[in-house]
Amino acid sequence: MLEQNLFAGFGGQGVLLMGQLLAYAGMLEGKYVSWLPAYGPEMRGGTANCSVNISDEPIGSPVVSKATAVVAMNRPSLDKFESAVQPGGMLFINSSIIDRKAQREDIRAYYVPCNEIAEELGNGKVANMVMLGAYLEKTRCVDMEGVLDALLHKLGEKKANLIPVNREALKRGAGAVG
Amino acid sequence: MAVVFKKTEALTDTVMHYCPGCGHGIVHRLVAEVIEEMGLQEKTVGVAPVGCAVFAYRYFNVDIQEAAHGRAPAVATGAKRVLGPDSLVFTYQGDGDLASIGTAEIVQAAHRGEKISVIFINNAIYGMTGGQMAPTTLLGQKTTTSPYGRDKELCGSPIRMSELLATIEGSAYIERTAVNSTANIIKTKKAIQKAFGAQVNRKGFSLVEVLSTCPTNWGKSPVESMDWLEEAMLPYYPLGVYKEV
């Protein structure tokens, strides 16, 4: 198994965190993982993206150039990275704010209204977790509880009260593509 | 037979390379005497510069590091941070080293209130490289790179480092002295004691600027040099304590 993922969106949409949670959960399951952010001025207020590899074998390139899955949280990310999906790979589109469909027909596209679902849950910030839920449902590359363990590690025990809403977000995201 | 004079233990027996009439030998001896009298020889680490005093590591009978040109305050910072407050760390720098290439290092060491002491020899010229213009060279003074005399329009007026460093919050003791007379030599020794005292008492950065002579590159006899220091340098570089906290 080698999952080569690209997570992309606006700065502030939590795309780097999505990638880190996935990598952390993979590590907890004993898999080889790597997380690599695109860094630099483009991150300040612009688009952010990260490459995440999860594998049963040691990871070669940490830079994902041909992705098994691309997550696009906004329109510029979709425009930039649709072409990076491997034939037969998956493309996850945040349909709440992206006004177009996938153009390629050799890939599997999933449309997830992340922001609407997050608002329904009463916390607009969990839109990224909604998308991560959808991603996990389709790729099954790590266990959802591992992602929540990773989130708890990241938030610290003081913010453990945020775990239930994030669990719900992951589930609703999974349901949206299930 | 009664011993009437004994050279300080804090100087080695190595014969110094300085020219006749040069002030470096005097200042070396003063620094070494103060180290010995304060009982600090075993706790002292010196930092030698690039310039005429480049061989200071041969003369001071203490552990010592030779720094790159202008970087002595940074080297001293590294050593002091390792050796801690009980040590005495001093740099010995000339005017090219401190007031030209090493201005960033000296200003920032003072700015950090680095607990080091600096002995700054200002003789208004580059000695080791052969008499070129220094930032402290006086207006009209002829050197090998200001053959028509230092021109203010071309290269500005001489820099007064003590005044500059005294404005910095982190400096604890700043004094300008000279070694052109017995009285001034005694005052210089007292200034060095105060500077080292400021370090030992953890007050902050300390510096003694010593106006000194360079007969060889000034093209003067040793006696004429003493006169020139008094007549030409003292009016532009007033002696005195510029900072004491």
Added chain:
Amino acid sequence: MAKNLMKGCEAIAEAAIQAGCRYFFGYPITPQNDIPEYMSARMPKIGGCFLQAESEVAAINMVYGAAGAGARVMTSSSSPGISLKMEGISYIAGAELPCVIVNMMRGGPGLGSIQASQGDYFQTTKGGGHGDYHMIAYAPASVQEAIDLMQTAFDVADKYRTPVMVLADGIIGQMMEPVEIKENTGNAPKKDWATTGWKKGERARAVVNSLYIEVEDLEEMTERLQARYRQIEKDETLVECYNTDGAEFILCAYGTVARICKTAIAQLQKQGVKAGLVRPITVWPFPAKAVHDAMCAPGVKMALCVEISAGQMIEDVRLAVNGEREIAFLGHAGSRVPTAEEIAEKVLAMRGA
């Protein structure tokens, strides 16, 4: 010990601390700021010293002073900042002081970019500073390897009284991978040459110095250094040979690029092409024999050097094979990282040609 997911820069900083480093002098520059930031948080809590210097020039001279006083000390920077440190590195080599310098390479020349690059190979391995000296340089290809090499770096620096560089790139610094940091056994030798304050009779007066004004004295010092360098070449050269047995193509790359080559090798395998990789882990000393033996083995048809540069390490590769084989090159000057697909295509094109 459980694994932890750590960013390369932070892992390198923690590894240094575990190796007994208690002094860090640095100046901010992207992409290595996580190292000074991490040090600024950790050092005060463990009785160490983090100091943000006024410049890279000052920082390396503070390293000189601290190393001269006997401490395990380091600095870190990125390419333009390393250029500024080169004066100090030459002095440190000349004064025979141990220290560790981390370079998270970014694109150049000049201000260049802040993205990953390997454009500092010449500077690192061919001098950089003035005079006849060398600097051991480790080129990690993963965060774990960066940690392990940091610890080796401190030991080797002390063993040979020499500056040691960990030569990484922005990707190694910014990447997160699962890692384990072991506490270093801390075999720092006794440093009776250090300036710690001299008590007569205990040892000779310590003088840390690189000035040897008499020609004979300077020659004696440089011959001492050269003898040490020959010993380092013999004992400290590190290299990885991956998949080289029976390979018809041999790739040569270091650092992040070597990992990308491994992915390309896996892609080529699927197409029935057997390729291998020889990866210098020390770029100085350069593993010339291993590179030669891998590239000139019977059955090898072609060799390719891959770098994020216009071609720098390739000169050492060519010297290593000494005309026995033609070495092709794939690389990008600046900061564009070659992709695995690009490398595989290049190999296939060479094969078809």
